[in-house]
Amino acid sequence: MCRNVVIAMVLALSVFAAPSDGQGKRSVAELIAALKKTDADKLKAIEELEALGEQASSAAPALVALLPAKNEDVRLHVAMVMGKIGKAGVEPLTKAFNAKDPDVRFYAIWGLAFIGPDAKSATSTVVMGLGDISAAVRRKAAYALGKIDADADAVVGPLVKALGDKDNDVREAAAEALPRMAKAAVPVLTDALKGTNKELLGQAMKILGKIGADAAAAIPNLEALLLENKGASDAAADALAGIGVPSVKVLASAANNEDVRVRALAVRSLHRIGAPAVGSLVDLLGSIHVDVRRNVASLLGQMQLNDKSVVIALGYATKDKDSSVRSSALLSIRAMGASAKLAEPYVVELLTDIDQNLRINAFHTLVALGGDPRPGLKKALEHKDFSVRIKTAVTMTELNLEVELAAPILVEGLSQKDEALKVQCANALSARGLRVDEVLPIFLAGLENPMANVRRESAQAIARYGPKGAKAAKALIKLLDDPDDGVVGQAMATLNAVGGDPKTLFPAMVKVLRRDDTRLHEPAARVIFMVGPDAIDDIADLLKKEKAAGIRLACLQTLAMVGPRAKNAVPELIKALDDAPPRHRMTAARALGNIGPDAKDGLVALAKAAKDTDPHVAQIASAAITQIKADPNRKEFVVQGVLTPGDPLDRVRTSMFHVVHTYPMKKGTRYQIDLTSQWDNYLRLENAQGVQLAQDDDGGGFPNARIIFDAPEDGWYRIIVTSYTPQASGPYTLRVK
Helix, strand or coil, rough: CCCCCHHHHHHHHHHHHHCCCCCCCCHHHHHHHCCCCHHHHHHHHHHHHHHHHHHHHHHHHHHHHCCCCCCHHHHHHHHHHHHHHHHHHHHHHHHHHCCCCCCHHHHHHHHHHHHHHHHHHHHHHHHHHHCCHHHHHHHHHHHCCCCCCCHHHHHHHHHHHHHHCCCCCHHHHHHHHHHHHHHHHHHHHHCCCCCCCCHHHHHHHHHHHHHHHHHHHHHHHHHHHHHCCCCCCHHHHHHHHCCCCCHHHHHHHHCCCCHHHHHHHHHHHHHHHCCCHHHHHHHHHHCHHEEEEEEEHHHHHCCCCCCHHHHHHHHCCCCCCHHHHHHHHHHHHHHHHHHHHHHHHHHHHHHHCCCCHHHHHHHHHHHHCCCHEEEHHHHHHCCHHHHHHHHHHHHHHHCCHHHHHHHHHHHHHHCCCHHHHHHHHHHHHHHHHCCCHHHHHHHHCCCCCHHHHHHHHHHHHCCHHHHHHHHHHHHHHHHHCCHHHHHHHHHHHHHHCCCCCCHHHHHHHHHHHHHCCHHHHHHHHHHHHHHHCCCHHHHHHHHHCCCHHHHHHHHHHHHHHHHHHHHHHHHHHHHHCCCHHHHHHHHHHHHHHHHHHHHHHHHHHHHHHHCCHHHHHHHHHHHHHHCCCCCCCCEEEEEEEEEECCCCCCCCCCCCCCEEEEEEEECCEEEEEEEECCCCEEEEEEECCCCCEEECCCCCCCCCEEEEEEEECCCCEEEEEEEEEEEEEEEEEEEEE
16 A cells, blocks of 8 residues: 655655756656656656646646556655646546545545645545545545645534544544634534544544634533543543633632542643643632642642742642641742742741651751741740640751750650650650660660550661660560561661670570571571670580581671681581581681681691582682681782672671681781772771771772771781672682782
């Protein structure tokens, strides 16, 4: 059939741009004769006839006679050239429409479209095309009716009927033609709104919206569809928005309809109409329906209007009884920026709103308006209502704004009988790690609350204090038997944050590791890892007795982290080199290496492990031998190691795997520590007590790290190999010189 219009145009331009044959201009008669030759001759002749325009009118019948040609390029260019010839082509093209071949009818109609207004006399023929059996012909007929300046009264009816055509392209072509005939089309389109053909109904509404204010007569019918026909409500609302100002009154009324969906559509359409609908939108901020007030408050800020009435109206909306309306109004004021300065007094009042998020947003909105929130907050700290003072103090603490003024009020709030206020104050203080002695008892009580979410949130708050919350360890351990999984998970995470007495934590974590719930094994191992330096003998003893894989791995990882202080565990670490899991053997080798010279009894076993079938075990065993034989007097110490996904997460860079290497240093000596790898590594340096002394990312040139360090005292130091990005791992080389 036919090709896409764009492709057709490109082909046409390429043909008509062909160079002349240099034989000079031919007469029309000669060109007509050439139309009977080869396709190449025809196309060349058509090009010359196109250049002659109306002077080639006598060639019109001969050109139209080519429409049945097999060559589609010929048919296409004939149709296009008829547009240049003009009126003389109307009659032959009209006759050609009677052909049985749908391709001929298609190009005949298209030719009339190219001729344009001069083809108006062919209107009846083109209208016939709307009923053609061929969808392509119907589509081109609808298109042509929009081009030939047809009498609108004569063609609107058939075009509206075509809006219900089964072919989408026909419907779209008719929809494109009708807006040009607005005056005649509106009554017919309005009448079509009463029909049941969904396609026709949808297209009619779409066109009425495109016509705009001239389609005002259709408003009653569109209103009925908006209110009553749920299937057509969206399109009706869009059409009313397109009609614009004449629809405002109807839409404002619909915005108070009992149907929440109708209300939403009406508000959306008023917003689309823009400035002319602002008055109605402002009035709707007083609607009895909270959803309307919320939507309007939100949309007004998106309209970018420098209108004082809008600013004042949004200011009043910040006093709405519904917090979502207040929030929407506040966000709109914030979006308007400095132009909404008039709303500042209303925003200041929200600094003490009951809604925590609103208070925070009010602060940021005042900043956006160019105001200073601090005077308002300080004044609110002196409010006669103690609950207002507390809310203000909580806000200031959350914003880290003059916390020293807020803290005393929060501490005073801890003694209130109102449990909600008391917990609110405690949470605010814990967020900044303040007043642990006063706050901790409140959260300890919360751990025994009958509501699971209170127990979980209390444990979460304790975690904010880190080691300062260690007194809660016993209660948190008890919480590990809680029936709520979320509470148990948070209790474990909090134990990891606060720590506690190793004599209490260690056996509790071993108990957890014996559970079937493997989800808790990793955090339990982390707690053991954390208290390891203070429980070395217990860990070594457990490793001697324990066969469970999870517990043995936790013990091995902890001993690998400790370094020389784990020397009493050397015999058990040597035995662990024969464990079945490769991670056990690998970690045992690491632990022996970090113990250093005191692990020399393990050299034979490590030499055997250096030939392990697992490449990681073999590589780490070789590195351990190097560490055990390390001499602090040597100019350079080199370890070929590997960081694996099986290694524990670093306590500082908590999303990264890490490996610890211990190394003896002498006071007053400068050391250069280089870490090189193909992946983006990271170096940390700690003393034997785990205090970080230095860190580096790309000091050795990306992706390698380097630390230059002057040892402050003799002793063992912990060199932590980790990564810059999570999940990174692979071989590395560590040099100390």
